[in-house]
Amino acid sequence: KNQVEQSPQSLIILEGKNCTLQCNYTVSPFSNLRWYKQDTGRGPVSLTIMTFSENTKSNGRYTATLDADTKQSSLHITASQLSDSASYICVVRGRTASKLTFGTGTRLQVTL
């Protein structure tokens, strides 16, 4: 069972709308959690990184939240744009670098 579960698996929204992606993890011990954006056929690009003590972090229209007690994180995208169409991957780091566990991603499509 993957230790990082993301939902929904895919999502289609209209341009200009907001959306929230979910990430639940069981990786323990926990060091940090990051969200990546991956365009089709490209490598992932980091959006946010959060440690145990951080509850929220923003990067432009992207806002990530973290509840380390319930082991849940969310990525909120406001005023979506066509260029937001991509896969969004949640990554949790455990004790060592080899314990970077990637979720399977949420495939977001923004349409007109």
Add this chain to the structure above:
Amino acid sequence: DTGVSQDPRHKITKRGQNVTFRCDPISEHNRLYWYRQTLGQGPEFLTYFQNEAQLEKSRLLSDRFSAERPKGSFSTLEIQRTEQGDSAMYLCASSELPGLAGGPGETQYFGPGTRLLVL
């Protein structure tokens, strides 16, 4: 473009052949990572280097896989006797010190990947 380059971008080979991929990290970056990503899945850690030293290897890295970073700059990943199950995107990422590998102070910059298809 993150500054990390990978070559080739695509590779088609027959089962049993050997293949070698190259990754050129951002020039001042000390750490270099290799990941494998199959269709519809997130990347999986394979191995990482700090300068020329290979510090961690995943159990996914069977004895058919070998990675090198001889001068602490570019890295190669070789797969011997390829199998159809090796078909995947192979991603390279680099980062700079200080900070723990994979720690909150570290941002990994990914290359575009090499997509391997084994027939």
